[in-house]
Amino acid sequence: MSTMTLDRPTAGRLPGAVRLGVDRARYEIRGFFRERDAIIFIFAYPIIMLAIFATVFGQDGAEVADGVPFAQYFLPGMIATGVLLSSFQSLAISIPVERDEGGLKRLGGTPLPPSAYFLGKIGQVLVVSVVQVALLLAVAALLFDVDLPDAAGWVTFGWVFLLGVAAAAVCGVGFSSLPRSGRSASAVVTPVVLVLQFISGVFFAFYDLPSWMQQVASVFPLKWMAQGMRSVFLPDEAAALEPSGSWQHGATAAVLLAWLVVGLVVGVRTFRWRRRDDG
Template sequence: MSATTLPTRPAATRVPGTLRLGVERARYEVRGFFRERDAIIFIFAYPIVMLTIFATVFGRDGAEVAASVPFTQYFLPGMIATGVLLSSFQSLAISIPVERDEGGLKRLRGTPLPPAAYFLGKVGQVLLVSVVQVALLLTVAALLFDVDMPDASGWVTFAWVFVLGVATGAVCGVGFSSLPRSGRSASTVVTPVVLVLQFISGVFFVFYDLPSWMQRVASVFPLKWMAQGMRSVFLPDEAASLEPSGSWQHGAIAAVLVAWLAVGLVVGVRTFRWRRRDDG
């Protein structure tokens, strides 16, 4: 009598981890971003166009700010910082309400995708876009305007200011995305905030020329510190005397960016909505 062969149970399918799902989600977000041609042109071209304008208007005949710093060299750090702000904070604070209005977030919430993977995907997309954006800006600055690039230690500072700036901008953008009442109003709510921060944070003007009260207001927000951190990379050491404190304040830069990163996380966790306000 032959032994009865029992049916074997199929091996359980291993569910991908949150990190792997986040990477796959980032790929999806990047593909979606590069399909939006108007967003690509604005985010990538805006810092380059603004740097070109400043170099043309203020940098004529080798004009310099104090400490023998050419105008183009001085404004490049601000353009890098504002580029990070546009591709992280502004991009997410506008695009997420649109996704919510269109029902994309509601449908996504009904899938097995962990919420953390969704947010990791957003951060990954922002990081990649920011890297490409800054690479293009630095290439234009070096080749067309002869801006000096930093040494090895300068690139180390650049790396941590850049990564902290991207992370802070992305997390704050997610947190801010719950404020607009609809996707249609998101741009109206977010864009003025970004413009005001640019004007008071030393992006469009030499920071030490701004009124002292404006400098104090700007010091509350991360854009001012991102721009200052980038100035410490691209400007000579003696230019630190142009800062209100007389130094680059790397410790304060890191502390403020980390503090805003924590604030953005708390606000995002407490206020993020997957549904429209009129959808329960």
């Protein structure tokens, strides 16, 4: 009798947070791919921007300094901004909308651990970012003859990509508490993303920006994601175009890790399951 009594709670125990997080990620991914307008914007935007810059600036075979084609130079920035859109911007806008609609309140009242919810969000961001970057690389290689990296370059690409996705995703979660409502989320988040793109070497060659703008951009992760990606797709000689004269892989890893920690701390302290007017 006592054995049966002890076994009952075990039989009804919920799966672990990791398993629930994987299930939640599947749910989030299915939900994302049902939003056709979001798919078109997030997947097409970096490709369209790369095509515009490569076409406008690369007319008549024009090249960046050191003989780097414009498509080759701007591709790293488009990869970085694509990661920012699919992680930071996506979460910073979608979470306030879910909060406004009452979805987070209902979810907070279930046995689902908060960690599983956030694992699901990060899993969705990771899958979307991988698909987005794969499409961008395919277009760059097939239509603009961009050279893909060697094995060592792919290793650098991997850790810059993963750190960038993780840092941008947790910062998006932390930033999601700033908009007062789901309706205002886009108006609050989009200008931040645009400013970061303009000062971080995405739309312009970073070495052409004013020094004060370069210093401001160095505080934020997008500049370091773009620089890390440039080290993958540009020749070693192009490191001379960077303000420091080198790719600064150590600094790139340190800044992205720092923002990952900052995003986690801010997210834990500020995340809300309810609207401000709902207690």
